Amino acid sequence: MTHDARIPVTLLVGFLGAGKTTLLNRLLTAPHGQRVAVIVNDYATLNIDARLVRQTTDRLVEMSNGCICCTLREDLVDELDALAQVPGLDYILIESTGIGEPMPIAQAFYMGDLQARVRLDTIVTVVDAGSFWSNYRSHELIEDAEGNRVESSLAPLLVDQIEFSNVIVLNKCDLAEPAALADLEAYVRQLNPLARIERTVQGDLDPLSLFNTGAYDYATGPEAEAWEAEWLKASSEVEEYGFASFIYRQPRPLQREAFMDLFEDWPANVLRAKGFVVFADDAPALLSLAGDEIELETLAPAEGDAAPDAEAGPEGTEIVFIGRNLPVADLGRRLDACASRR
Numbered sequence: 025m026t027h028d029a030r031i032p033v034t035l036l037v038g039f040l041g042a043g044k045t046t047l048l049n050r051l052l053t054a055p056h057g058q059r060v061a062v063i064v065n066d067y068a069t070l071n072i073d074a075r076l077v078r079q080t081t082d083r084l085v086e087m088s089n090g091c092i093c094c095t096l097r098e099d100l101v102d103e104l105d106a107l108a109q110v111p112g113l114d115y116i117l118i119e120s121t122g123i124g125e126p127m128p129i130a131q132a133f134y135m136g137d138l139q140a141r142v143r144l145d146t147i148v149t150v151v152d153a154g155s156f157w158s159n160y161r162s163h164e165l166i167e168d169a170e171g172n173r174v175e176s177s178l179a180p181l182l183v184d185q186i187e188f189s190n191v192i193v194l195n196k197c198d199l200a201e202p203a204a205l206a207d208l209e210a211y212v213r214q215l216n217p218l219a220r221i222e223r224t225v226q227g228d229l230d231p232l233s234l235f236n237t238g239a240y241d242y243a244t245g246p247e248a249e250a251w252e253a254e255w256l257k258a259s260s261e262v263e264e265y266g267f268a269s270f271i272y273r274q275p276r277p278l279q280r281e282a283f284m285d286l287f288e289d290w291p292a293n294v295l296r297a298k299g300f301v302v303f304a305d306d307a308p309a310l311l312s313l314a315g316d317e318i319e320l321e322t323l324a325p326a327e328g329d330a331a332p333d334a335e336a337g338p339e340g341t342e343i344v345f346i347g348r349n350l351p352v353a354d355l356g357r358r359l360d361a362c363a364s365r366r
Contacts, residue, residue, distance in 0.1 A: 028143065030139075030140070031142045034234055038149050039185065040295050043224075051235075060115045063104075063107075063118045093129045126188045134246075146234055152196050156182065194212070269344060270350050271343070274360070274363055275341075276363040279303070279305060280305055286362065309321060310323055
């Protein structure tokens with residue numbers, strides 16, 4: 025067996041809020057003894073996920089304001105080509121945006137002469153076991169390319185993410201009923217009989233099982249259904265499913281109780297929210313909202329600990345909202361009402 029000198033790549037995909045960043049951080053902090061570079065893609069212009077992994081990797085590439093499966097695909101090739109020339113680099117991890125599909129990202133590895141320097145090793149799809157079916161049944165009226173209002177389902181995107189994958193991580197299994205989890209696993213197995221399936225909570229699995237698996241097959245990849253059609257597709261996932269993002273910034277601190285009260289009557293078409301929140305009456309926190317699941321993680325150090333790193337958060341509140349038919353003006357008004365008047 026000849027040694028393959030190309031740098032291997034593991035690609036993480038999965039819908040908004042499935043737990044990709046949590047899994048990525050587990051991979052980065054595992055005792056693998058390798059020098060790892062990370063590419064983090066965020067559809068919005070503010071890349072929150074990149075901030076969350078900055079402290080755990082030697083080299084981080086942020087790719088924002090677009091998706092590496094469509095508008096930023098050529099940029100991805102350029103970034104991979106540049107990383108391949110970094111001395112001593114052993115591995116590359118890519119976290120795709122939650123609205124991205126794995127097949128067009130995989131196609132980037134066939135572009136130009138990239139195959140001579142890097143190789144796609146494993147495609148991992150992270151699935152939110154707690155909210156998969158509600159997202160699957162989600163429908164919205166969006167505008168098509170001609171400006172007509174048409175009904176759009178998220179089901180095809182979720183299916184595409186599962187079908188073209190080597191490892192499928194059913195995450196947040198603690199939030200799914202046993203029967204629903206069994207149904208989900210059976211459905212995933214039906215869509216992708218060859219993939220390895222892992223059940224996890226908080227992305228807790230053996231991180232080394234996602235390194236150097238050799239699972240992606242360059243020969244059979246192009247045999248997948250819709251491979252040629254994907255090369256020719258003119259529209260992006262943003263256009264196809266009507267996704268939009270909204271970045272809220274507020275220099276004044278917010279009142280925590282008023283802020284938390286917002287989520288008692290929250291627009292269902294806000295699929296994901298993440299960012300840093302600065303409170304007037306509490307410690308700053310990291311917000312993560314995925315469907316009905318809301319988490320606020322304090323950023324302040326425990327008593328006696330050192331002061332938090334400057335990268336822990338901004339001076340003011342910064343939150344990215346992603347969804348379909350986002351009520352931007354209403355969201356802005358409601359958030360502004362939480363700001364302290366002092």
